[in-house]
Structures are given as structure tokens and as C-alpha cells.
Amino acid sequence: xxxxxxxxxxxALGYVAExxxxxxTVCGGDPNNCVSLAENAGHSIDLENVTSETDNAVxxxxxxxxxxxxxxxxxxxxxxxxxxxxxxxxxxxxxxxGWAACPDVAVxxxxxxxRWCRGQRVRFNHSYYNEAFNTLTKRRSxxxxxxxxxxxxxxxxxxxxxxxxxxxxxxxxxxxxxxQANY
Amino acid sequence: xxxxxxxxAALVRRGAHVAVVALLALLLAQVALGRGTADxxxxxxxxxxxxxxxxxxxxxKEWFVALRPMARSADLLVEGTLGDVTKxxxxxxxxxxxxxxxxxxxISDVLRGRPVTQEPGSVIVEIMLPxxxxxxxxxxxxxxxxxxxxxxxxxTEAASMGLPQDVQEAETYFYRFVSTQGVLTRDSASxxxxxxxxxxxxxFNLNGAAYxxxxxxxxxxLRS
Numbered sequence: 001x002x003x004x005x006x007x008x009x010x011x012a013l014g015y016v017a018e019x020x021x022x023x024x025t026v027c028g029g030d031p032n033n034c035v036s037l038a039e040n041a042g043h044s045i046d047l048e049n050v051t052s053e054t055d056n057a058v059x060x061x062x063x064x065x066x067x068x069x070x071x072x073x074x075x076x077x078x079x080x081x082x083x084x085x086x087x088x089x090x091x092x093x094x095x096x097x098g099w100a101a102c103p104d105v106a107v108x109x110x111x112x113x114x115r116w117c118r119g120q121r122v123r124f125n126h127s128y129y130n131e132a133f134n135t136l137t138k139r140r141s142x143x144x145x146x147x148x149x150x151x152x153x154x155x156x157x158x159x160x161x162x163x164x165x166x167x168x169x170x171x172x173x174x175x176x177x178x179x180q181a182n183y
Numbered sequence: 184x185x186x187x188x189x190x191x192a193a194l195v196r197r198g199a200h201v202a203v204v205a206l207l208a209l210l211l212a213q214v215a216l217g218r219g220t221a222d223x224x225x226x227x228x229x230x231x232x233x234x235x236x237x238x239x240x241x242x243x244k245e246w247f248v249a250l251r252p253m254a255r256s257a258d259l260l261v262e263g264t265l266g267d268v269t270k271x272x273x274x275x276x277x278x279x280x281x282x283x284x285x286x287x288x289x290i291s292d293v294l295r296g297r298p299v300t301q302e303p304g305s306v307i308v309e310i311m312l313p314x315x316x317x318x319x320x321x322x323x324x325x326x327x328x329x330x331x332x333x334x335x336x337x338x339t340e341a342a343s344m345g346l347p348q349d350v351q352e353a354e355t356y357f358y359r360f361v362s363t364q365g366v367l368t369r370d371s372a373s374x375x376x377x378x379x380x381x382x383x384x385x386x387f388n389l390n391g392a393a394y395x396x397x398x399x400x401x402x403x404x405l406r407s
Contacts, residue, residue, distance in 0.1 A: 034238050035240050048279070089274070089275045089276055090275075091275055092272065092283065093340050093341060093354065094283075094311045095243050095245055095359055096241040096242065096243060097243070099239040099240060101239040101240065102238075123281070128344075130344060130345070149240045154240070155381065155384070163384065164246040165244060
């Protein structure tokens, strides 16, 4: 009986997880995602000691991928009050082109699947520069992808939120609609 | 004894409540046991040291849709057991460091490739921590984890990327998982658990499968 109950709970959680690719999830739990929402539609991005290429790509993505939604991205350097801080560096050969995270020192609120995080970190791994950052389109795609995670988008085989090395620089209709519906 | 419909319904409701409470108590007891006691090891599924490794949302260079291409892609594919975890290299710059650990992987069987190692019988798997303080949980929980490990040699990777010779040499003895998909552990019930798998994507679908069956499939995928 207990097994039935556990299975039911598992399936129910799984159903929620697979219903769409938007929403925060328990970091390291089941399902294994770690995505947080933005606190609100105003999304402030701080660029900390990034290359001009990364700077341009993030600004391009904010303007072309997210500003057309109901969100309002602002991008700057040396910001004192930011929602997301972006850095780029040689972080080692770890198979990761980039990643987003809500560190333990960040401010969070709400509960899953609507937990938001202020103080998220995005890192672009230039150890893989020649594979993922050596063209304008790749850099824009990377920015689109990681910014998407910071507003609650999980992976989906569409637009820039796809897994793998395809590098589309557009958000895609489904992802766009998710952002529209939640901010 | 004759009882009315209303009384009968009340009895049924009361019985249902008791059953639900009993079920929840049983469930809570099992969950509590599942978290581990002095005598019962914590199942892989509940080990914080694996869970914290999922506390980032990455875009990965290597990504696989099935077992066969992942197995055939690996530089080294072994069955083995994770051992000592030690603090490793640090990358990045002040204020933005990224921390790694070195995990000793004792090899019981080599399915593909030849280990590059300084210590015969084991290799070093380098794993990035989501944050520095995650070390404690990782060091406590990863040792003892047995399973299939699909590995990429970092020197081989550096060479394929055309990185300078000194950079390649520095990576000689380091391995990484080919991706977060490249860890198929065997739990206490001899079932597969992929602790880093992403829902909806391979190898999440292998969770709960018979470990020996998956191992045989892996071997077969290397032959065909």
C-alpha cells in the first residue's frame, strides 16, 4: 500500500515536472533541476569584469529575447542592486559551457514551482571559448539560454533553451509564452 | 445490530480517516528510515552529496540521447566504486572562484578504454562543486557509490580542442564524467539510479531498471 502511495506521489511530481518547462524546482531533489524565477518583471543584470563580447551578447539578448516579453531587463556594470550577476572566465574543462545558479547567499521567496531568487549567478566558461563563444550567434545563444534559466525556464528542445550544442539565438514561441504568462 | 445509513456513512468516513492516518504514519516511518540511521545506510537517492551537485543548471558540451552513443563515446568506461574525495583545483579569479574535488574511482572492471593513472587500479575523477562549502557533503556521501562510470580524459579533450601542450599535460591524469548523464549507480536493491540525470531526458528513464540488465546492454552496445 505504501508503495502505491509513494508511486502515486512520484508520478504526480513527475507529471508536474513534465507538464512544461517553466517553474522553479527543488535543487538536487526529484526532479533534478535547479531553476529559479525572477523576483518580478524588472530584471537587473550586473556584468562583472566580463569581456566586451559577453557584455554585447547579454545586452543583445536582453533587448532582443526578453524585452519583447512583458519583462523589463536592465543591464549594467557595477550595479549595487542586481538580480543576476554575470561573469566569464576559464573555469576548467568540466563539460559546461555555462551555468546558472541560485547561491546559498542569495535572497529567495515563494515556494516551488514559483520560488524566485534575487542574487543569481551566471557563469560563461571560456575554457570552451573556441567551441561556444567564438561567434556572435553562439554568444547570443548562450546569453539567451542562461538568462532564460534566471527567469524560470528549464530545458526544452526549442529555441535557445535546448540542451546540447545547437546554439539558436532565439527564444521560441513556447518559451516566450511561458515568460509572458508568468510576469 | 441495525444501524442507519447516516451512521454507516460516518463509520466509513471514520475508517477512511484512520486508514489515511495509518498510511501517512507508515510512509513517514519509511522516509525516516530512508534518511538513514546508524545501522541503515542512506540510499543514494537521498544522499545530500549527490543532490548538491545538481544545484546548478548547466548547458553541457556533450549531451547524449541514448546509452549506445554515450558508451561508444567514452574514453574510459568502467564499473567501479568511488572512494576518497579530496579538495582539488581552483579556477576563476578573486571573487569568482570555482572549486573542484578529486574523487578516487577504484576500478573493478574496464568495459572500454585504458585507464591513464598514477595509481594502478584507480583513476581520478574531477568534479566541480556548485559552491565551496558543498565539499563536506560530497566528501561524506560519494564514497562507496558503485556503478558504471562513463569518463572523458581531460588531456584527450584538451588535445582535441587544440589547447597548448603544457595545458594538455596538466590534464593528463584527470577524468570527468562525459556529462551529467555518465553516472549510472547501483543502489542497494541492485537497481539503477542516475543521480545527475535530468527529468525527461536520457538516462532518467533508466532509474529503477535492473542494474545487471543495464550493464549487459552497455556491454552489448560496445560490441554491436
